[in-house]
Amino acid sequence: MAKKNIVVVGAGFAGVYATKKLSRHFKKNPDVEITLIDRHSYFTYMTELHEVATERVEPEHVQYDLQRLFARRKNVRLVTDTVKTIDKDKQAVVTEHGSYQYDQLLICVGGESNDFGTPGVKEHGFELWSFEQAMALRAHISAIIRKGAAELDPAKRKAMLTLTVCGSGFTGSELVGELIEYRDVLARDNKLDPSEITLQLVEAAPTIINMLNRTQAGKAEKYMKKHGVEIMTNSMITEVAEDHVNLKDKDPIPTYTLIWTAGVRANSVVKNFGMETNPRGGRLVANQFMQAKDHDNIFLAGDSTSYQEPDQPRPVPQIVQGAEETAGKAVEGIIKNIDGTTKEIKPFKGAYQASVDSIGSKYAVAQVLDNWNVSGFIAVLLKHAINWLYYVTIFSGYYLFQYFIREFFRTRNNRNVFRGWTSRLGNVLWSVPLRFFYGAMWLWDCWTKVQGDGSWFTDKLRLPFSWIQVATTSGASSAASAATSGASEAATTSAKGVFSLSYMYGQDPLMVFEKSPDWFQSMTKLMIPDLQMALFFQKFMTCVEIVIALCIFFGLFSWLANAITIGLVVVFCLSGMFYWVNLWMVFAALALMNGSGRTFGLDYWVVPWMQKHFGHWWYGNVRSHYDAVKTR
Secondary structure (H helix, E strand, O other): OOOEEEEEEOOOHHHHHHHHHHHHHOOOOOOEEEEEEEOOOEEEOHHHHHHHHOOOOOHHHHEEEHHHHHOOOOOEEEEEOOEEEEEOOOOEEEEOOEEEEOOEEEEOOOEEEOOOOOOOHHHHOEEOOOHHHHHHHHHHHHHHHHHHHHOOOHHHHHHHOEEEEEOOOHHHHHHHHHHHHHHHHHHHHOOOOHHHOEEEEEOOOOOOOOOOOHHHHHHHHHHHHHOOEEEEOOOOEEEEOOOEEEEOOEEEEEOOEEEEOOOEEEOHHHHHOOOOEOOOOOOEEEOOOOEEOOEEEEEEOHHHEEOOOOOOOOOOOOOHHHHHHHHHHHHHHHHHHHHOOOOOOOOOOOOOOEEEEEOOOOOEEEEEOOOEEEEOHHHHHHHHHHHHHHHHHOOOHHHHHHHHHHHHHOOOOOOOOOOOOOOOOOOHHHHHHHHHHHHHHHHHHHHHHHOOOOOOOOOOOOOOOOOOOOOOOOHHHHHHHHHHHHHHHHHHHHOOOEOOOOOOOOOOEOEOOOOOOHHHHHHHHHHOOOHHHHHHHHHHHHHHHHHHHHHHHHOOOHHHHHHHHHHHHHHHHHOOOOEHHHOHHHHHHHHHOOOHHHOOOOHHHHHHHHHHHHHHHHHOOOOOOOOOOOOO
């Protein structure tokens, strides 16, 4: 069978999603190869660019290396190159440095900012539709506020300290939300009063955030105004100059910072493809199966695609859900063409379940299923959940973990949904004495189990398993045993422990469980049915405890070692072998899981070594440029 080549042009939301789906479907078919071409070696998480531009997160938060996304997909080739045109006669994608044959082609080159020909936007304005633009805006805002703080001329100073956003769609309103929080940081760093920094939102329409219903848009507008944002509706920008913005029939706005988020159009490269485009936005026209007109083996998806459902007033929206759904439909067609099945494909039907507009890190408004309005904390969590879901759909546990770390635990200036409670950075040096003490405590406990009369390495059962008893040889022994047991039980009853979380002089501590719960006892009986297994288990667990104690003391795999001690404490409690006064061990272990082994510990060397070498083994060589031959 001849090899089938699938070429995906564009590694955005649609391209990555489609490539993952195709790779998974054809993973057992050696005759199918998928080539993913993009001008970057990474996927840019576009919906978080405003966070990068306002220094809420670091740049790497939105850069997802393609090698790390597709490292284990052996049927995927990565190509870093710029696509120039599509040769439909030869069925080839022509790039700046090569040409790639295709049997099935998926075009999802995304969009770019649309300035509608407004003079001065390209020369003096800032856009937010790529990683490079986000970094340029980030540098500009920092620089212009610093210059404005030092400016003595009042009019020029005010213009420099005015940040103006044009367009109140999701991008514009979310950027304004970030600027509300960023304003306090900029003011502190430049010795300004926050009120000196003016934030403006300019919208040509009579209302803002017109993708949402008026209730939710009104809540967002109220939140912005409450935090000092000047909202100017019915205000069309006609020209952008270096130090001001002209409005139609209104006074100019003095500002050195105009951020244009007023529209999106298809990537300009689609003009070179020789395919039908719609007049508004220049998007490639697709049919109900996401195929290009007159080309059964060319499929379209994402922001560069236009398809208008018969019952909808507008084409598929240029949002992440739209990109995923169009890509999913295109994947169905590609699979059908290659597999040669007669399975009927249903026409595209969009199902946009939720629209969330986050106004900063702590507030959001959401519209779910057209009839459920959510705002505030819950809406912010919903926005995060939508992002989490994307990582699940592209099978990327690595970047799902990174998202959690960067959004909740490594944010600065209290800029997360939990208002900084989860992200305060501390010096793990102060936990080192606790680590030594905790490790030494475990070592001493183990020492008592390996020597002397209380050794756990003898053939005497130390575990409190009542169902394991040595068979007695006489009735007298049984009677004596019963009498001893009764006396012991009476003594235990009379000396019942006293509840306390610290040792009380003159009192016996109370056990967490006097008797193992029935459900746990049943599980333990299944694992340890007889004396021989019980003796092996008590010796084995002692060895495990020694290893864990040494790891904690010397700071080796400290996160894992302390996590295991928490599990052991739970088991000891359920086994009837643990006191309330010792529960401090759980909280000590939790504290030591925060990188305590990286200071005066072996993790200082071991963890970086593992990240480097195991990362190389799993992900291959992460590079700034990928060619057609996948390097492992």
